[in-house]
Amino acid sequence: MTLVMVVDDDQDLAEMLGIVLTGAGIDVDLVSRGDEVLEVFRHNPPDLVLLDVMLPGLDGIEVCKLIRAESMVPIIMLSAKGDTHDVVLGLEAGADDYMVKPFRHASELVARIRTRLRRTNADVLGLLTIGDLSIDVTAHEIIRGGKKIALTRLEFDLLVALAKEPGRVFSRDALLSEVWGYRHSTDTRLVNVHVQRLRSKVEHDPEHPAIVMTVRGVGYKAGVSGAS
Amino acid sequence: MNRIVKKVRTSLASKVIVSTVLLSLGVVWITGSALYSQLSAGVKQVNLETSLAEARSSFFNAQYEFLLVDGAKNSIITKTVQEIIISSTAVSLNQDRKSIFLSRISSVLDTGSEIEAIDYTTVTDELDVTSFPTELRKRVQTSDLVEYQYATVSYKNRADADVLIAGRRIAIPDSGNYEMYFVYSLTNQNTTLALITKSLLVTGLVLLFLIGLITWLVVRQVVKPVREAARIAQQFTEGDFSQRMQVESSDEIATLGTAFNDMALSLESQISRLENLSRVQQRFVSDVSHELRTPLTTLRMASEVIYGQRKNFDPTIARSSELLVAQLDRFEGLLEDLLEISRFDAEVAVLEPADFDLVGLIKRCMADLLGNENGQQSVINLYHATEQVMIKADVRRVERIMRNLLSNALDHAEDKPVDVTIISTSTEVGVGVRDHGPGIEPLVLSRVFDRFWRADPSRARVRGGTGLGLSIALEDARLHNGELDAWGAPGFGAHFVMTLPRIAGEQISGRPIRSQPFDYPQTN
Numbered sequence: 001m002t003l004v005m006v007v008d009d010d011q012d013l014a015e016m017l018g019i020v021l022t023g024a025g026i027d028v029d030l031v032s033r034g035d036e037v038l039e040v041f042r043h044n045p046p047d048l049v050l051l052d053v054m055l056p057g058l059d060g061i062e063v064c065k066l067i068r069a070e071s072m073v074p075i076i077m078l079s080a081k082g083d084t085h086d087v088v089l090g091l092e093a094g095a096d097d098y099m100v101k102p103f104r105h106a107s108e109l110v111a112r113i114r115t116r117l118r119r120t121n122a123d124v125l126g127l128l129t130i131g132d133l134s135i136d137v138t139a140h141e142i143i144r145g146g147k148k149i150a151l152t153r154l155e156f157d158l159l160v161a162l163a164k165e166p167g168r169v170f171s172r173d174a175l176l177s178e179v180w181g182y183r184h185s186t187d188t189r190l191v192n193v194h195v196q197r198l199r200s201k202v203e204h205d206p207e208h209p210a211i212v213m214t215v216r217g218v219g220y221k222a223g224v225s226g227a228s
Numbered sequence: 229m230n231r232i233v234k235k236v237r238t239s240l241a242s243k244v245i246v247s248t249v250l251l252s253l254g255v256v257w258i259t260g261s262a263l264y265s266q267l268s269a270g271v272k273q274v275n276l277e278t279s280l281a282e283a284r285s286s287f288f289n290a291q292y293e294f295l296l297v298d299g300a301k302n303s304i305i306t307k308t309v310q311e312i313i314i315s316s317t318a319v320s321l322n323q324d325r326k327s328i329f330l331s332r333i334s335s336v337l338d339t340g341s342e343i344e345a346i347d348y349t350t351v352t353d354e355l356d357v358t359s360f361p362t363e364l365r366k367r368v369q370t371s372d373l374v375e376y377q378y379a380t381v382s383y384k385n386r387a388d389a390d391v392l393i394a395g396r397r398i399a400i401p402d403s404g405n406y407e408m409y410f411v412y413s414l415t416n417q418n419t420t421l422a423l424i425t426k427s428l429l430v431t432g433l434v435l436l437f438l439i440g441l442i443t444w445l446v447v448r449q450v451v452k453p454v455r456e457a458a459r460i461a462q463q464f465t466e467g468d469f470s471q472r473m474q475v476e477s478s479d480e481i482a483t484l485g486t487a488f489n490d491m492a493l494s495l496e497s498q499i500s501r502l503e504n505l506s507r508v509q510q511r512f513v514s515d516v517s518h519e520l521r522t523p524l525t526t527l528r529m530a531s532e533v534i535y536g537q538r539k540n541f542d543p544t545i546a547r548s549s550e551l552l553v554a555q556l557d558r559f560e561g562l563l564e565d566l567l568e569i570s571r572f573d574a575e576v577a578v579l580e581p582a583d584f585d586l587v588g589l590i591k592r593c594m595a596d597l598l599g600n601e602n603g604q605q606s607v608i609n610l611y612h613a614t615e616q617v618m619i620k621a622d623v624r625r626v627e628r629i630m631r632n633l634l635s636n637a638l639d640h641a642e643d644k645p646v647d648v649t650i651i652s653t654s655t656e657v658g659v660g661v662r663d664h665g666p667g668i669e670p671l672v673l674s675r676v677f678d679r680f681w682r683a684d685p686s687r688a689r690v691r692g693g694t695g696l697g698l699s700i701a702l703e704d705a706r707l708h709n710g711e712l713d714a715w716g717a718p719g720f721g722a723h724f725v726m727t728l729p730r731i732a733g734e735q736i737s738g739r740p741i742r743s744q745p746f747d748y749p750q751t752n
Contacts, residue, residue: 010522010526013522013523013526013529016525016530017529019529019533020532080517080521080522101522101524101525102525102528102560103528105532106529107532188582
């Protein structure tokens with residue numbers, strides 16, 4: 001069974017989330033305080049964390065940073081604020097995705113969770129290259145010059161999406177549907193923030209990217225393989 | 229020149245300096261002229277008296293010499309005349325040139341006599357005697373006294389010159405009566421006068437310059453604090469309230485500074501109080517948002533779970549669950565709109581511009597809305613000249629405006645087609661949404677953008693608007709520096725026109741689409 005950790009101080013909402021997720025065949029671990037998350041997380045590592053922003057004890061953004069510091073587990077932030085500032089803060093702290101309360105449909109939340117949990121890119125297997133990086137899709141590893149680079153699952157997916165079609169220029173909308181599983185959304189902040197984070201991990205010089213290239217006014221494309 | 233005029237008009241210091249210098253120029257001019265006329269009169273007087281005294285003595289000397297040789301031989305008389313001419317033309321120290329003119333008036337012998345008397349008529353220095361003033365000659369010929377006159381005479385070998393001429397009648401023995409003239413050059417006198425003029429001019433100019441300089445120094449003392457105050461006031465306008473004037477003395481300027489600083493302090497505290505209020509307000513809105521949304525989320529999920537099971541319930545409970553879900557949707561919409569309005573009111577709404585194709589966005593909105601049609605037959609006709617209209621604007625907001633206008637139009641179209649027109653210029657883009665429904669009364673038209681205001685309260689709400697849609701749409705358009713215009717007339721439907729700058733935030737200079745449609749009969 002898949003295990004999702006739900007961190008929310010609102011007991012009723014947490015319970016409701018539990019009912020919905022259990023109904024979808026997902027096990028749920030409920031935590032109500034920010035400062036308790038890490039302990040539970042270490043004791044019983046979940047497959048995904050559903051994290052509210054406003055938490056007693058420790059702020060959701062801080063919790064997100066702490067989890068990120070020791071795990072690449074997918075994190076979806078739950079925010080009651082749709083304001084750019086909070087969303088970007090959450091994404092920069094390491095969240096893969098976010099959902100603004102109230103959700104349109106509970107099914108949408110379940111769908112997002114499943115997207116983040118699915119085995120990445122079952123359609124491609126074996127080795128891919130992008131720039132001077134090689135991607136072992138099967139082993140879920142990024143290697144540069146014999147050294148592994150640790151990426152979150154989402155960052156990995158983003159890199160694979162670009163690498164498997166080297167010539168293609170991906171619009172932000174295309175990446176949103178490819179990587180995040182959004183049907184149609186115009187929220188390009190998700191893409192922008194994650195591209196930045198990905199670059200900070202894989203680029204030699206994030207100011208002059210050679211792996212994830214920007215195509216001005218359109219979107220992104222993979223850097224030329226073999227080039228450094 | 230224009231720049232100087234502008235500078236004088238805009239700078240207090242320049243204004244004071246220029247007027248002071250101009251007034252001083254007048255004073256210096258008047259005193260200078262008075263000084264000059266006195267000095268020159270004095271110089272001329274002294275010169276005249278010296279020359280005349282010398283002339284008198286020369287005439288006396290000549291007469292005396294001629295008396296001594298009266299009755300002597302012609303050769304002796306001739307010698308005497310030559311001596312007199314030489315001695316009289318000898319130049320004294322401060323004289324430039326002295327010429328002599330001797331001319332016979334009448335002979336001692338009767339005309340027709342066999343012996344011709346010797347004529348001693350003489351002119352020195354190539355003087356042109358025809359340029360002598362005839363009036364002076366007449367006076368000399370008839371008078372026994374020394375006569376004089378200022379004149380300009382010509383020389384045969386030199387340029388004309390200003391001179392003083394002194395003349396007297398003189399008798400030469402055995403020859404006749406002569407006019408004898410001494411011509412005194414005035415060059416030295418004129419040089420002196422020119423020197424005086426020059427000194428006066430230089431003194432005047434130096435004086436003017438010094439007056440200007442002093443004025444500048446004095447004015448600067450007054451103007452500097454005023455400029456400082458203006459600069460600080462400017463910074464206040466730009467939002468920097470930390471600036472204060474420096475108060476160093478206890479004069480009027482210091483009073484200005486103190487008053488200014490008091491004002492600054494009061495303004496700063498007022499503004500920070502207002503800012504604080506605004507922060508509290510924002511904080512409250514944000515808290516309300518959070519506190520409301522969490523239970524709403526729970527409610528929604530619970531209602532969905534119930535709704536999902538409705539087939540297992542009896543019909544009234546099943547219907548209740550449907551109503552529950554629908555009303556939660558409405559409640560949520562209302563909450564969103566209220567929050568958005570409060571963001572506009574608190575002026576914290578932020579524009580997030582991006583480049584996108586407006587035509588594509590409108591097509592997407594149309595597809596969404598028509599897909600949700602509840603059996604209505606309305607059709608939307610889209611008119612656009614180019615396949616794409618790229619603009620830089622906040623996608624979310626523009627989409628919200630378009631959805632609102634389109635769903636309003638569909639609500640009121642009464643199954644007649646809705647026309648959507650896109651016209652773009654180089655600087656702005658206009659989108660007109662026209663329905664051919666019952667139209668809007670003039671009274672109603674003025675209130676369509678009011679919050680929670682409904683044209684017809686009895687109307688069924690097909691799309692369940694919140695009553696805030698058009699107010700938000702207007703705020704959204706204005707946030708882009710754009711505008712939203714409404715037009716309507718009974719029987720002619722309604723026409724809503726959104727005008728946006730091609731690049732959000734720039735000014736719009738006109739309306740690519742007029743809100744009054746062309747098929748409406750002109751009344752004026």
